[in-house]
Amino acid sequence: xxxxxxxxxxxxxxxxxxxxxxxxxxxxxxxxxxxxxxxxxxxxxxxxxxxxxxxxxxxxxxxxxxxxxxxxxxxxxxxxxxxxxxxxxxxxxxxxxxxxxxxxxxxxxxxxxxxxxxxxxxxxxxxxxxxxxxxxxxxxxxxxxxxxxxxxxxxxxxxxxxxxxxxxxxxxxxxxxxxxxxxxxxxxxxxxxxxxxxxxxxxxxxxxxxxxxxxxxxxxxxxxxxxxxxxxxxxxxxxxxxxxxxxxxxxxxxxxxxxxxxxxxxxxxxxxxxxxxxxxxxxxxxxxxxxxxxxxxxxxxxxxxxxxxxxxxxxxxxxxxxxxxxxxxxxxxxxxxxxxxxxxxxxxxxxxxxxxxxxxxxxxxxxxxxxxxxxxxxxxxxxxxxxxxxxxxxxxxxxxxxxxxxxxxxxxxxxxxxxxxxxxxxxxxxxxxxxxxxxxxxxxxxxxxxxxxxxxxxxxxxxxxxxxxxxxxxxxxxxxxxxxxxxxxxxxxxxxxxxxxxxxxxxxxxxxxxxxxxxxxxxxxxxxxxxxxxxxxxxxxxxxxxxxxxxxxxxxxxxxxxxxxxxxxxxxxxxxxxxxxxxxxxxxxxxxxxxxxxxx
Amino acid sequence: xxxxxxxxxxxxxxxxxxxxxxxxxxxxxxxxxxxxxxxxxxxxxxxxxxxxxxxxxxxxxxxxxxxxxxxxxxxxxxxxxxxxxxxxxxxxxxxxxxxxxxxxxxxxxxxxxxxxxxxxxxxxxxxxxxxxxxxxxxxxxxxxxxxxxxxxxxxxxxxxxxxxx
Numbered sequence: 001x002x003x004x005x006x007x008x009x010x011x012x013x014x015x016x017x018x019x020x021x022x023x024x025x026x027x028x029x030x031x032x033x034x035x036x037x038x039x040x041x042x043x044x045x046x047x048x049x050x051x052x053x054x055x056x057x058x059x060x061x062x063x064x065x066x067x068x069x070x071x072x073x074x075x076x077x078x079x080x081x082x083x084x085x086x087x088x089x090x091x092x093x094x095x096x097x098x099x100x101x102x103x104x105x106x107x108x109x110x111x112x113x114x115x116x117x118x119x120x121x122x123x124x125x126x127x128x129x130x131x132x133x134x135x136x137x138x139x140x141x142x143x144x145x146x147x148x149x150x151x152x153x154x155x156x157x158x159x160x161x162x163x164x165x166x167x168x169x170x171x172x173x174x175x176x177x178x179x180x181x182x183x184x185x186x187x188x189x190x191x192x193x194x195x196x197x198x199x200x201x202x203x204x205x206x207x208x209x210x211x212x213x214x215x216x217x218x219x220x221x222x223x224x225x226x227x228x229x230x231x232x233x234x235x236x237x238x239x240x241x242x243x244x245x246x247x248x249x250x251x252x253x254x255x256x257x258x259x260x261x262x263x264x265x266x267x268x269x270x271x272x273x274x275x276x277x278x279x280x281x282x283x284x285x286x287x288x289x290x291x292x293x294x295x296x297x298x299x300x301x302x303x304x305x306x307x308x309x310x311x312x313x314x315x316x317x318x319x320x321x322x323x324x325x326x327x328x329x330x331x332x333x334x335x336x337x338x339x340x341x342x343x344x345x346x347x348x349x350x351x352x353x354x355x356x357x358x359x360x361x362x363x364x365x366x367x368x369x370x371x372x373x374x375x376x377x378x379x380x381x382x383x384x385x386x387x388x389x390x391x392x393x394x395x396x397x398x399x400x401x402x403x404x405x406x407x408x409x410x411x412x413x414x415x416x417x418x419x420x421x422x423x424x425x426x427x428x429x430x431x432x433x434x435x436x437x438x439x440x441x442x443x444x445x446x447x448x449x450x451x452x453x454x455x456x457x458x459x460x461x462x463x464x465x466x467x468x469x470x471x472x473x474x475x476x477x478x479x480x481x482x483x484x485x486x487x488x489x490x491x492x493x494x495x496x497x498x499x500x501x502x503x504x505x506x507x508x509x510x511x512x513x514x515x516x517x518x519x520x521x522x523x524x525x526x527x528x529x530x531x532x533x534x535x536x537x538x539x540x541x542x543x544x545x546x547x548x549x550x551x552x553x554x555x556x557x558x559x560x561x562x563x564x565x566x567x568x569x570x571x572x573x574x575x576x577x578x579x580x581x582x583x584x585x586x587x588x589x590x591x592x593x594x595x596x597x598x599x600x
Numbered sequence: 601x602x603x604x605x606x607x608x609x610x611x612x613x614x615x616x617x618x619x620x621x622x623x624x625x626x627x628x629x630x631x632x633x634x635x636x637x638x639x640x641x642x643x644x645x646x647x648x649x650x651x652x653x654x655x656x657x658x659x660x661x662x663x664x665x666x667x668x669x670x671x672x673x674x675x676x677x678x679x680x681x682x683x684x685x686x687x688x689x690x691x692x693x694x695x696x697x698x699x700x701x702x703x704x705x706x707x708x709x710x711x712x713x714x715x716x717x718x719x720x721x722x723x724x725x726x727x728x729x730x731x732x733x734x735x736x737x738x739x740x741x742x743x744x745x746x747x748x749x750x751x752x753x754x755x756x757x758x759x760x761x762x763x764x765x
Contacts, residue, residue, distance in 0.1 A: 070616060070623065072616075104631070157632075179642035207630065207632075209629040214627045284645050288615060292612035
């Protein structure tokens with residue numbers, strides 16, 4: 001069928017073999033691609049109750065139908081696994097050029113299972129799959145070096161999805177890297193690559209993606225670009241990128257500062273958008289993206305892409321760091337070692353907090369650069385204080401008797417938005433299907449950036465978390481789920497109607513807005529079933545984020561508290577609106593209505 | 601010329617031009633057979649564009665032992681933005697070099713002399729293929745249309761300029 005290659009490449013690392021299987025098109029019709037198709041494959045491929053670290057626990061690479069075409073931003077790859085951090089589903093998205101290359105090589109998805117006896121690299125050139133020993137040349141290389149080595153030794157146009165030293169050491173928040181700065185960051189896919197002794201998957205494709213009448217498709221994509229993509233609403237990402245959020249969040253009392261002890265950062269001007277614009281050198285785009293949000297910077301000899309807002313918040317403000325050079329260096333270290341910056345910053349901030357409170361002296365203090373800059377390397381090697389920090393925030397805080405200082409949800413460290421400044425985020429974090437995450441729903445868009453919803457109430461928010469606030473731009477869980485089947489980037493504010501127009505090219509039929517939303521709701525419910533099957537913790541967030549006594553005493557959000565009863569009531573309202581019972585289990589009626597084709 | 605040129609400074613490396621080029625000429629998205637390409641180092645963001653300079657270069661034409669590379673007059677109508685608009689208006693007349701597939705023997709002489717590496721053997725047709733400016737509606741320019749980073753532009757040489765009048 002047009003847009004799909006119809007092939008799944010199944011790799012068994014234990015035996016060093018691979019086989020090509022047909023893509024399940026019945027599933028593709030229901031779940032499209034990306035997140036949806038990934039979750040359907042995970043339901044089948046993850047043995048129920050499996051230990052995430054076990055050889056039979058898969059890592060799945062899934063593309064979307066529009067990767068490798070002129071559909072702007074739809075080049076993203078989603079990587080899925082049962083997360084070793086959370087024990088539930090983890091879908092982690094990455095831009096760059098890996099997914100289109102996979103399509104050109106002929107595959108919609110790659111399912112990786114088993115455990116290699118020796119470190120290995122899997123190289124794929126069209127239909128030729130090889131298992132190349134990673135020792136002694138490649139194992140141990142940082143992320144930029146392994147990519148360069150693959151371009152030199154395998155193919156000049158090779159696209160590499162790799163782990164750095166952190167993944168090799170099975171650090172639970174090790175990420176996957178591609179095109180150097182692009183990370184499937186969250187949930188520990190890099191740790192599983194490390195356990196499977198898989199240094200990298202490298203792909204080169206010279207084939208084609210067919211779209212039916214290519215000239216007609218090109219003409220329609222030209223229309224969609226000029227009318228919908230290249231608009232003022234989307235160009236903020238090109239002109240400033242995510243650093244623009246820093247000052248806005250600080251002014252609103254939303255930026256986590258000094259391990260979430262306040263929401264306004266007194267050194268923000270050192271790391272806000274104006275500061276980054278001064279050191280900006282270049283602007284780059286992911287494959288097939290007309291927006292181009294990736295900002296390159298150079299400061300004190302540190303040159304490269306980023307940091308993005310979440311890193312600015314969690315590795316900057318949250319560690320008390322207002323020094324742009326130090327923050328850029330920390331970001332670069334994490335990139336090279338293959339560490340997720342959110343979890344890295346969060347655990348360093350926790351260690352600083354434990355030190356300053358006199359609970360345990362790690363020699364790390366808020367705002368002090370020296371120890372801060374050494375941390376990523378030590379964590380990735382589990383050396384010195386890194387051995388303890390590698391536990392992650394939950395286990396580290398528990399070890400020293402202060403679990404309340406760990407800012408995570410379901411053992412995934414929280415990103416850069418404090419719900420005490422934007423109440424909607426509390427429900428978003430609690431109900432996120434992969435734990436602490438800002439990418440499922442984004443109340444910030446309307447509560448803070450747009451100002452079209454009040455930030456200091458949960459009244460009516462359960463509905464918004466589910467369905468979003470499409471007229472104003474806030475994305476809800478159902479819509480993000482369908483958007484990530486595409487797989488469109490967050491930075492194109494695509495509408496359900498526009499998604500329908502693009503789906504039509506693939507499926508040769510009309511898609512109403514209602515159906516587009518319903519696909520998203522179907523995907524979200526499938527994810528919920530997966531999490532219930534694998535055993536998910538109760539939906540909750542750190543209590544101080546909603547309890548009266550947890551309110552900030554300083555900063556722009558001082559004195560505001562959601563209230564425990566209000567939070568719990570909103571969660572129940574959310575379940576009810578979703579057609580789930582009081583424990584968050586989807587009803588048979590809801591699953592039947594949505595056409596979900598699996599049951600607990 | 602006219603020919604397209606990729607600005608190394610402005611290009612963001614999105615490869616939209618290669619995709620559109622392949623879709624236009626191959627009837628499917630196969631950028632490994634695009635008529636132009638942008639070479640990007642993901643780590644350093646150093647970018648080098650590779651495009652055909654048409655009659656401004658003509659090395660392929662000079663090297664061809666079978667006179668299979670023809671000079672053809674075309675009128676280029678560019679969609680979207682392009683810097684030459686103010687000078688030339690919405691259309692530009694000029695010459696491009698095209699492959700006469702009946703005369704081409706796939707001998708490979710032109711592949712070796714091309715300074716930008718944009719004339720190759722077609723993977724299925726066994727003849728040379730190259731940029732023909734999409735017969736006057738270049739899709740690479742149409743899809744390099746972010747008004748803030750417009751990186752592909754149309755250039756003309758003396759020969760073409762005489763035609764404008």
